[in-house]
Amino acid sequence: MQKIGVFVCWCGSNIAATVDVKKVAEVLKAEPGVVISENYQYMCSENGQALIRNAIKEHGLTGIVVCSCSPRMHEATFRKTAESAGLNPYMVEIANIREQCSWIHKDIEEATEKAIILGRSAIAKLKLNAPLTSGESAVVKRALVIGGGIAGIQSALDIAEAGYEVDIVESAPTIGGNMAKLDKTFPTLDCAACILTPKMVDCAQNENIDIMTFSEIESVKGFVGNFKVQIRRKARFVDEKKCTGCGVCMQKCPSKKGKNEFNMGLNNRPAIYIPFAQAIPNVAIIDPEQCLKLKNGKCGLCAMQCQVNAIDYTQKDEIIEREYGAIVVATGYKPISLENFNEYGYDTYKDVVTSLELERLMNAAGPSDGHLVRPSDHKEPKVITFIQCVGSRDTSGCGKPYCSKICCMYTAKHAMLIREKYPNTEVHVFYIDVRTPGKNYDEFFRRAVEQYGVDYIKGMVGKVYEENGKLMVQGSDLINNEQVVIPSDLVVLAAAIEPNPSVRKIATMVTASIDTNNFLTEAHAKLRPVESPTAGIFLSGVCQGPKDIPETVSQASACAAKVVGLLSKDKLKCNACVSHSDEMLCTGCSVCANVCPYGAITYVDKEFRIGGGKTELRRVASVNEAVCQGCGACTVACPSGAMDLKGFSNKQIMAEVDAICKR
Amino acid sequence: MKFCYYPGCTLRTKAKQLDIYARKCLEKLGVDFEEIKEWQCCGAVYPVSKDEVATKLSAVRTLASAKEQGGKLLTLCSACHHVLKRVNCDMKNDANIRLKANNYLALDEEYVGETDVVHFLELLRDYVGFDKIKEAVVNPLKGQKIGAYYGCLLLRPSETLAFDNPENPRIIEDFISAIGATPVNYAFKNECCGAYVSTTQQDLAVKKSHKVTDSAKAAGAEKLVTACPLCMYNLTENGNGEVPVYYFTELLAEALGVKE
Numbered sequence: 001m002q003k004i005g006v007f008v009c010w011c012g013s014n015i016a017a018t019v020d021v022k023k024v025a026e027v028l029k030a031e032p033g034v035v036i037s038e039n040y041q042y043m044c045s046e047n048g049q050a051l052i053r054n055a056i057k058e059h060g061l062t063g064i065v066v067c068s069c070s071p072r073m074h075e076a077t078f079r080k081t082a083e084s085a086g087l088n089p090y091m092v093e094i095a096n097i098r099e100q101c102s103w104i105h106k107d108i109e110e111a112t113e114k115a116i117i118l119g120r121s122a123i124a125k126l127k128l129n130a131p132l133t134s135g136e137s138a139v140v141k142r143a144l145v146i147g148g149g150i151a152g153i154q155s156a157l158d159i160a161e162a163g164y165e166v167d168i169v170e171s172a173p174t175i176g177g178n179m180a181k182l183d184k185t186f187p188t189l190d191c192a193a194c195i196l197t198p199k200m201v202d203c204a205q206n207e208n209i210d211i212m213t214f215s216e217i218e219s220v221k222g223f224v225g226n227f228k229v230q231i232r233r234k235a236r237f238v239d240e241k242k243c244t245g246c247g248v249c250m251q252k253c254p255s256k257k258g259k260n261e262f263n264m265g266l267n268n269r270p271a272i273y274i275p276f277a278q279a280i281p282n283v284a285i286i287d288p289e290q291c292l293k294l295k296n297g298k299c300g301l302c303a304m305q306c307q308v309n310a311i312d313y314t315q316k317d318e319i320i321e322r323e324y325g326a327i328v329v330a331t332g333y334k335p336i337s338l339e340n341f342n343e344y345g346y347d348t349y350k351d352v353v354t355s356l357e358l359e360r361l362m363n364a365a366g367p368s369d370g371h372l373v374r375p376s377d378h379k380e381p382k383v384i385t386f387i388q389c390v391g392s393r394d395t396s397g398c399g400k401p402y403c404s405k406i407c408c409m410y411t412a413k414h415a416m417l418i419r420e421k422y423p424n425t426e427v428h429v430f431y432i433d434v435r436t437p438g439k440n441y442d443e444f445f446r447r448a449v450e451q452y453g454v455d456y457i458k459g460m461v462g463k464v465y466e467e468n469g470k471l472m473v474q475g476s477d478l479i480n481n482e483q484v485v486i487p488s489d490l491v492v493l494a495a496a497i498e499p500n501p502s503v504r505k506i507a508t509m510v511t512a513s514i515d516t517n518n519f520l521t522e523a524h525a526k527l528r529p530v531e532s533p534t535a536g537i538f539l540s541g542v543c544q545g546p547k548d549i550p551e552t553v554s555q556a557s558a559c560a561a562k563v564v565g566l567l568s569k570d571k572l573k574c575n576a577c578v579s580h581s582d583e584m585l586c587t588g589c590s591v592c593a594n595v596c597p598y599g600a601i602t603y604v605d606k607e608f609r610i611g612g613g614k615t616e617l618r619r620v621a622s623v624n625e626a627v628c629q630g631c632g633a634c635t636v637a638c639p640s641g642a643m644d645l646k647g648f649s650n651k652q653i654m655a656e657v658d659a660i661c662k663r
Numbered sequence: 664m665k666f667c668y669y670p671g672c673t674l675r676t677k678a679k680q681l682d683i684y685a686r687k688c689l690e691k692l693g694v695d696f697e698e699i700k701e702w703q704c705c706g707a708v709y710p711v712s713k714d715e716v717a718t719k720l721s722a723v724r725t726l727a728s729a730k731e732q733g734g735k736l737l738t739l740c741s742a743c744h745h746v747l748k749r750v751n752c753d754m755k756n757d758a759n760i761r762l763k764a765n766n767y768l769a770l771d772e773e774y775v776g777e778t779d780v781v782h783f784l785e786l787l788r789d790y791v792g793f794d795k796i797k798e799a800v801v802n803p804l805k806g807q808k809i810g811a812y813y814g815c816l817l818l819r820p821s822e823t824l825a826f827d828n829p830e831n832p833r834i835i836e837d838f839i840s841a842i843g844a845t846p847v848n849y850a851f852k853n854e855c856c857g858a859y860v861s862t863t864q865q866d867l868a869v870k871k872s873h874k875v876t877d878s879a880k881a882a883g884a885e886k887l888v889t890a891c892p893l894c895m896y897n898l899t900e901n902g903n904g905e906v907p908v909y910y911f912t913e914l915l916a917e918a919l920g921v922k923e
Contacts, residue, residue, distance in 0.1 A: 465878070467881075
């Protein structure tokens with residue numbers, strides 16, 4: 001017979017305001033097997049834990065039930081408490097009477113009854129618990145960073161600086177991401193290239209960093225400390241090791257109609273190209289859609305011109321496999337497509353541009369060499385109207401319900417830079433609210449208004465249309481309570497940002513959770529903001545939620561610190577709650593191996609005695625406990641009931657259900 | 664498939680062409696239709712008060728008749744379509760309205776929004792098909808530059824009307840192409856004509872209708888087509904007078920060779 005201790009937590013008023021905690025402790029004390037039942041204001045505090053430790057020692061408890069918050073919050077805490085008092089940590093059960101009870105109920109009587117039932121259910125399970133010990137697994141001392149924008153670059157640099165090897169896998173032909181396209185950065189107005197490109201060079205020169213551009217993640221297997229990742233290195237038709245980045249091929253290429261991705265398609269580039277002057281690696285790439293040689297076999301000029309024979313038209317995609325201890329997801333963002341916003345005429349009028357396109361139009365390395373001209377006729381615009389919140393804070397279903405966070409500040413930046421460089425230009429900004437929390441941010445915005453005379457209009461735009469060569473921006477001015485129409489030469493849309501679409505595929509591969517907006521979910525919104533709930537997966541940059549450069553860099557470094565913490569361990573404790581197969585029941589049908597997401601199940605032929613001195617050879621499942629993550633998929637799939645999960649056995653779960661149903 | 668034809672009051676008085684040509688086209692296109700029995704006014708304006716029931720009852724009566732006659736409810740006038748479709752949506756989704764309307768009407772069988780409300784243009788697009796219409800055209804309106812005028816009522820609120828993209832619709836443009844003419848795109852095709860404000864503040868209606876007709880003229884439209892009698896009135900009486908306005912059914916009848 002077990003000696004069980006029950007500990008009911010108030011969680012301040014979080015639980016105690018809705019659940020009569022004293023009554024819960026009293027009633028549960030009468031359950032068979034329970035020798036002590038206590039309640040305390042904060043069970044997770046040092047005093048609360050001491051209460052548990054003392055009770056274990058004093059009463060010789062063989063198991064404890066803590067009625068408190070979700071096990072996701074404090075199961076680990078109470079397991080440690082039990083262990084420090086000499087109890088096996090798997091003899092701890094949590095009854096979640098906060099998230100699943102006090103927080104969702106209002107009636108004290110009902111909530112108290114439910115808390116008692118949840119407590120009984122945990123006691124019923126605990127009675128079937130057995131002490132478990134976890135194995136250990138080695139940690140591969142190398143990290144993978146998916147995405148080579150500023151987030152990925154900063155995470156990689158910090159991990160490398162701590163002495164660990166790190167690979168950056170970037171889908172574009174160069175690292176640098178969106179930040180490389182920006183002109184200047186708020187709130188200090190230093191040029192993006194001047195602060196980003198040295199970091200890109202640092203990455204290239206760091207011995208611990210291996211950069212794989214134009215590459216994608218093909219598959220991810222394994223678990224924290226031991227990920228096996230296949231990476232597709234897409235054919236760039238240029239030998240990366242040989243190419244010197246001299247650029248002669250670009251000049252000679254006769255096919256010059258590819259859209260220049262780096263300039264947001266505002267001008268064209270040759271079929272063979274280096275994305276931009278400071279690209280890392282500074283290596284050419286051939287666009288097979290545009291290359292005459294690859295399309296119809298005629299041409300080959302670039303290969304003839306190349307002094308180092310770097311061109312290889314026969315190059316194929318290559319898949320390499322590497323092992324990592326930790327994975328950083330830094331897949332970043334893209335502006336949303338504007339197909340749902342026809343009222344702004346983005347598809348109709350050339351001089352309606354997005355903010356990212358404006359960055360290129362203002363950038364010294366952009367299509368107009370930094371001379372701000374409108375795309376249609378290359379004339380200097382005299383009146384520029386900005387429209388904020390294009391698809392942000394949009395509950396109509398056309399855009400995104402969230403605030404994209406960066407647009408207020410970059411629009412103020414654009415407006416200010418234009419007024420600075422072209423003082424005769426009239427600048428209007430339509431806004432819903434101007435949101436500028438952040439160090440020196442509001443001061444920055446006020447400067448745009450007060451010092452640079454940017455005309456901010458509170459209200460939204462209903463329509464942009466052309467009349468007599470002008471773009472007429474029709475909107476409402478809510479402060480003056482009137483309809484306004486502003487004849488403009490250039491209209492700039494601050495489009496909402498959304499996670500890079502590749503994140504869904506990657507989240508599936510690494511089994512990380514994503515929210516309804518495709519942002520990756522953090523393990524805890526406040527206390528574990530750079531970790532995914534999936535062990536070994538870390539989040540860096542906008543893939544987790546909209547953020548600007550300073551915040552992205554902070555998060556990227558925080559993420560690196562977490563990765564370094566993991567890689568500095570030689571061994572990791574494995575999950576003790578793993579599945580195992582009852583060989584007497586197993587028919588060797590392979591169903592469990594097919595559903596196992598970790599590849600933890602293999603089959604062995606074993607000899608079994610069948611009576612009469614005879615034996616037979618049978619094929620049975622065998623679980624690799626170091627690989628099993630205890631997800632339980634096999635126990636559900638197994639048709640003969642041979643698969644069972646330690647700590648969550650079928651019997652235990654049925655005992656919980658029985659306890660809940662029993663009146 | 665059967666369609667229950669709902670003309671509405673205006674089509675019997677001011678907008679007879681919309682009605683007459685529609686019937687001829689339906690016959691020519693082989694659409695199975697019959698007029699709703701004992702139809703009455705749709706209610707004319709959709710009441711925006713959340714708890715308003717009385718002024719929705721006549722629309723419910725029409726919707727229930729279509730259900731009884733076992734067909735989809737076919738509408739022509741934009742305003743009728745707007746009111747009928749929105750009231751139907753209420754009957755489907757708003758338990759309060761549904762209960763009270765049924766209590767008032769005491770129909771043989773409770774009405775809970777079963778009828779599909781289909782506008783004539785939707786019929787052409789979704790049930791006949793613009794390809795089929797193209798084939799049926801005997802007198803293509805070649806060389807005619809025609810601007811589509813949608814107005815507000817067919818498009819918005821877009822979740823309920825679910826007619827076309829509310830900011831950049833194309834159904835009437837596709838219709839214009841199907842009858843062999845050239846659609847002319849212009850910025851104000853889905854802006855308000857001034858609607859009922861014409862009766863109280865005509866200068867505002869003049870301003871709104873001028874915007875539409877000026878914009879269409881500047882884009883090169885020789886004529887406009889509409890489905891709405893009120894838009895027709897405003898654009899004709901309050902517009903710039905330089906772009907004649909036609910009901911779409913009249914042009915369809917002409918193209919199909921059934922216009923007298």
